[in-house]
Amino acid sequence: MENNYDLIIIGGGPAGLTAGLYGSRAKLRTLLIEKMLAGGQIATTDHVENYPGFMTGSGQKLTEIMENQAKKFGTGFIMAEVTDVHLAGNEKIISTSQGQYKAPAVILAMGTSSRKLNVPGEEQFLGRGVSFCATCDGAFFEDLPVMVVGGGDAAVEEAIYLTRFAEKVFLVHRRDALRATKVVQERAFAHEKIKFVWDSVVDEIQGENLLERVVVKNVKNGRVKEIAVNGVFVYIGFLPNTGFLSGQVQLSENGYIIANERMETSLPGVFAAGDCRQKLLRQVVTAAGDGATAAFAAEKYLEELR
Amino acid sequence: MSTKLFEVNKENYQEEVVGSKLPVLVDFWGPRCAPCLALMPEVEKLALEYAGKVKFCKLNATENRRLCIDLKVMALPTFLFYKSGEVVDKLTADEVTKESVCDRLKSFV
């Protein structure tokens, strides 16, 4: 009995935490399963200023409040990785490293993971210069030159963060203009430590014991050059964490979960919320909105089931 | 129930880690590393479970940067596993979860 719930939420980012808050306030027995860090991706960034009601602060601070809010109303939390699910039928079975859990309704809120460069040297220097988390690893690069790859919000914001430590930050982007929000772009352009390398992609990461240089290719003229850096921070986009669903719910071509306005997926009783869903804008505020809607729709679904 | 991990630093690393008779696990963390902080209570539970078999240490990487670089640790969280003064296993960055630490510990002792 103790592993039976009304609602199980997979993933503890802003989407899952908000779903937990709404689910438990609706008096559903709610369990949230998170493999590592409650708070999700945003908890690894130092500076959030576009979540309304939260002027500015670290993502960790923001999601700590979300987590406490969900706990206050009774959401149960476990740290475990979901490895397999059985979502068809009235009883959904969620298998994790810590055992099986069951519920008639499930919210999928697994978010995304960083896309890798897939170039020679990336694996070899992972943890020795190649990083996907500037707040985790930035301080190692005090007074050293580093590189950030990408041109979106995450890349540019983390490049600005890294200027606190690094001697110089090369921002390598495959186009000749950034995609990041305008205020963020302006800050980056104004920063003397950030040097832009336009129209370029990373070809190879090299070094002996530690990372020493990156081979970069200009995509317009094919010219190749070496840039001496000791760290490479990769922010070239994301991939949805939907692998373990193995096609049980309908996914987009790129693996994102397809859900309607009520966050319903192609299976009854299975809802999706946040960045793992096919949608236009992937942000904390939209993840939270999705989480609220998904929990509300799950509540209505459970009422009808009874 | 949990216990605090044994704090090591550049001064005592040689003696407490490299010179330890027991196998050692070192948890490299930093105050801004959110995944590190999330995992710490779980590692403390494991320390209790493995008491007397594995010595559990933690090292604040931001205060011991040179030592980390010498150990080729430039990402957090990182776990190093030592036997008789030698690094025999390593988990770093994305590889680190509660599960992977548990699994490596099992094969370690």
Ligand SMILES: Cc1cc2nc3c(=O)[nH]c(=O)nc-3n(C[C@H](O)[C@H](O)[C@H](O)COP(=O)(O)OP(=O)(O)OC[C@H]3O[C@@H](n4cnc5c(N)ncnc54)[C@H](O)[C@@H]3O)c2cc1C
């Ligand atoms: C560097 C960076 C900066 C950003 N800055 C901003 C910003 O300033 N403002 C903003 O609004 N947005 C920002 N974003 C985007 C924001 O982080 C995301 O939109 C938001 O975190 C999405 O929330 P989510 O809950 O959908 O997914 P996530 O936050 O990705 O959370 C998903 C959670 O599910 C867990 N999970 C995945 N698979 C499993 C499994 N099998 N079992 C158990 N748990 C699992 C993961 O561990 C993770 O904790 C930024 C993103 C990055 C990377």
